[in-house]
Amino acid sequence: MAGQQHLDRLSAVDAGFLAQEKPNTHMHIGGLAIFEGEPPGLDEFLAHIESRLHLVPRYRQKLAVPPLETGRPLWVDDPSFNLAYHVRHSALPEPGDEEALLALAARVFSQRLDRSKPLWELWLVEGLQDGGFALLSKTHHALVDGVSGVDLASVLFDLSPAGRSDGAEPWVPQPEPSGAELAARGLTGAVRAVTEVATGALGAVSHPGEAIDKAREVATGISEVAWTALNAPPDTPFNVAPGPHRRIRIVRAGLDEFKLIKNAFGTTVNDVVLAVVTGALAYFLQSRGRRTEGLELKAAVPVSVRSDDQRGALGNQLTQMMAPLPVFLDDPVARLAYVKQAMDGLKESRQALAASAIASLQGFAPPTIHAQASRLNFSGRFFNLLVTNVPGPQLPLYVLGRKLKEIFPIPFLAGERALAIAIISYDGKVGFGLLGDYDALPDLDVVAEGIEASLAQFVELAKSG
Numbered sequence: 001m002a003g004q005q006h007l008d009r010l011s012a013v014d015a016g017f018l019a020q021e022k023p024n025t026h027m028h029i030g031g032l033a034i035f036e037g038e039p040p041g042l043d044e045f046l047a048h049i050e051s052r053l054h055l056v057p058r059y060r061q062k063l064a065v066p067p068l069e070t071g072r073p074l075w076v077d078d079p080s081f082n083l084a085y086h087v088r089h090s091a092l093p094e095p096g097d098e099e100a101l102l103a104l105a106a107r108v109f110s111q112r113l114d115r116s117k118p119l120w121e122l123w124l125v126e127g128l129q130d131g132g133f134a135l136l137s138k139t140h141h142a143l144v145d146g147v148s149g150v151d152l153a154s155v156l157f158d159l160s161p162a163g164r165s166d167g168a169e170p171w172v173p174q175p176e177p178s179g180a181e182l183a184a185r186g187l188t189g190a191v192r193a194v195t196e197v198a199t200g201a202l203g204a205v206s207h208p209g210e211a212i213d214k215a216r217e218v219a220t221g222i223s224e225v226a227w228t229a230l231n232a233p234p235d236t237p238f239n240v241a242p243g244p245h246r247r248i249r250i251v252r253a254g255l256d257e258f259k260l261i262k263n264a265f266g267t268t269v270n271d272v273v274l275a276v277v278t279g280a281l282a283y284f285l286q287s288r289g290r291r292t293e294g295l296e297l298k299a300a301v302p303v304s305v306r307s308d309d310q311r312g313a314l315g316n317q318l319t320q321m322m323a324p325l326p327v328f329l330d331d332p333v334a335r336l337a338y339v340k341q342a343m344d345g346l347k348e349s350r351q352a353l354a355a356s357a358i359a360s361l362q363g364f365a366p367p368t369i370h371a372q373a374s375r376l377n378f379s380g381r382f383f384n385l386l387v388t389n390v391p392g393p394q395l396p397l398y399v400l401g402r403k404l405k406e407i408f409p410i411p412f413l414a415g416e417r418a419l420a421i422a423i424i425s426y427d428g429k430v431g432f433g434l435l436g437d438y439d440a441l442p443d444l445d446v447v448a449e450g451i452e453a454s455l456a457q458f459v460e461l462a463k464s465g
Contacts, residue, residue, distance in 0.1 A: 007177065008075045014142040015072040018063075020414055024244045026112050028119070030138040031153065031409045031424070032105055032250070032433070037402040039126045039133035042089050048156065048400055049122070050083060054169040055155040058143060059086075062118050066182040074182065077173035078118055086120060091127035098250075101128065105136055106248045109410060109435070119143050120152060132405065141412065157397040157404065233298040233384045237288055237440065238419040245438035249448040250408040253430040255394075257459050264462035265333065267340045272458065273389045273423055274299065274323055274343070275336040279454030282327040284447045297325040299387040322383055332457050385419045386411055392426040408433040419447065 010018070021027040040048070053059060062078040092100045104125065113119045119140035126133050137153045144151040158164060233239075261272045277299070282292050301323045326338045388411060397404040408431040409422035418440035422433045432451055436444040 007174075010072045010074070010142060012072070017141040018073065021112065023112075024242050025412075025414050026109065027141045027412055027414065028109070028113055028138050029141050029410060029412055029422075030109070030136065031407055032101070032248075033135045033137070033153070033407045034128070034132060034405050035134070035399065035402045036132050036405050039124065040400045040402070042087075042124065044400065045124055046083055046087055049087060049152070052152075052155045053083075054171065056152050059118055059120055059152050060171065060173070063115055064177065064182055067179045071183075074177075076176055079173045079176060081118065081173065086118065086122060088121060088123045090123055090125050092125065092129075094127070096127040096129040098129070101125065101134060102248045102250065105410065106246045106438070108136060108138060109248065110245045110438070113138070113140050122152065133402075135399070138410075156399050158399070159395070159397065161398050161401040161403070163398065163401065233382070234295055236285065236297065236384055237290070238385050239416050240418050240437070240440050241416050242413045242418050242437040243439050246413070247436040247438050247441060247444045248410060249434040249436070249444050251432035251434070251448050251451045252406065253432070253451075253455055255425050255428050255430050257455060258430060261336075261458045261462045264465050265336055265340075267336060268343075269425075270389050271336060271340045271343055274301075274325065274339045274387065275332065276451060276454045276458065277387055277421055278325040278327055278329075278335050278339065279332060279457065280447055280450030281325060283450030283453060284443075285327060287443070287446050292327045295328050297327055297385070298383040299323045299325050299385055300383040302386075302388050323387070325384075325387075332454070332461060336458070385417055385421065386414075387421050387423075389423040390425075392424045394425070394427060396427050407431055411435050413437060419444075421447075 017027045058075060060078060060081045061075040063073045064076040065073045090104065092104065104123075108121070108123060113121065120143060121138045123136035123138075124133065125136060128134060135153070137151075139151055139153075255269075258269045258272045261267075262269050265272075267275075278297075281297060285292050285295070299322070301321050323339070324342045326335055329335045329338060388409075390409065392407070404426070406429055407424060407426050409424045410433045411420035411422040413420055413435060418437035420435045422435075424431055424433075432448075434444060434447055436447075441447075
């Protein structure tokens, strides 16, 4: 696979994630995976990764920026790629409790990735109090999203303890391009973008009815997005500029609990997740002495716009919708009904289509303008926090014969936000990953307690109903 994806230009969305990054805004995402069994030796683990790297060639590539900003950055092979640099080996101090594991994860996620190298790290962590070991993955958002499911961590997993035999394919990096080649590539990309616009225009001439319908839908959606922006969310303790340091907390739940609730009240699992988070945020705000009457928060909920034929491709095909979180409602069932009605309305609206169209239009902007536009996407006017829920595999996974016991996603903080919540389901379990700013949220534990309490309340109501 030498040279595969070499000199690929970043998409507008991927370049936006790069532009969004600042000293206190780290645009990497990842997860904390906990395994049963003895930890593998480092050499064995490195060999396992080496045998799978050909499945994700982007993980041996780094950024190259065309001179004078003649185009968006490109992915190029890193001739000095060293796997041992990206795979870190660590052990927790005794007794190796969960608090120490989360402290290590928070420390790792407080540090930006080195842009002169491929944008990922993987930590093998030993010394866990209850046995087993952990893998902590950290990947820049420009490299992979949580919906495509194709990243280094995913290709390391097997469906059985026996695994599969993948011999490491020989890799010969392509030579780094010169400044002139980068500039030419950037200009070629700009010409291609204009050609695509022209092609789209010809298609509109050939099929005017379809073009008019599409334009009408996009226009309607843009007006809905604009209306959302004008109706700014309220100020909360979550909406402050983050510092450079992070806190991480996790919450465990059962997928059967969410299914019980959604069946009892005729909703979706995602509706239940948002209603549980709403209850947790109300619990937190009240613990801070904040009144919640009349208070409705907004959550950015990422939505995949990846088509079926794009499944498995690297890069981001994401947009986002704004979901209301009615913390003003004291009754959990009323909260859930409110969320369901709102989410049903958003699915029928054109918000997702419009956001996708806006993202594609950003692809025609010079890099400096695009950087400014991408920052606006995370401005404080649009939403209070990120809530992302990704369905995972409902069967056990293994790495080197060791069973994955549980996994917790770790999101990112951007804009004036001090809290983000990510959720993933796996093998009958649901894992919540809470990322908070270290200084703004010393009481991040209270949000975790609120999730547990809110879910328990829903379960009780579902059983009694």
